[in-house]
Amino acid sequence: MLGYLNDLQERFFTWCDNAVQDHIDREGTILKKWRPSKNPDGSYDLVFELAAHDESASKFTMPVPEEFHELLESEYFINHPPGPRRRDLVLIINKNKKI
Structure with missing residues (x-):
């Protein structure tokens, strides 16, 4: 089971999944x-x-809603600065969702 530290993180990852x-x-x-x-x-x-x-993989880009910008600033870019040893966030897709 995946746990979140707060409601904003949960909403962000749910938005990413969707x-x-x-x-x-x-x-x-x-x-x-x-x-x-x-x-x-x-x-x-x-x-x-x-x-x-x-x-081949196809690349997509979607604008992230403004409500998540502060989360990305504080959680992602501060804790995982760009560089050769950068770690990426992990997105877990709900494979049980019907497509």
Whole structure:
């Protein structure tokens, strides 16, 4: 079972899960990788790659709602600064959800 430290984290990861699920258009599609990306204007995008079977991954970008920007600043970029040893957040997809 996955636990969250607070309600905002839970809402953020639920939003991420739903954003990715909305782009999965067929059975067998898998999430290859994902990351938040900060834009020059201070906004954030969720960048993720999906692939089906042995096909090349397709890249998608979605704007992250403003309510999560402070969370990303404090939890992600402060605790996981960019660099060669950067660690990415892990997104767990609910595989029981019907697509």
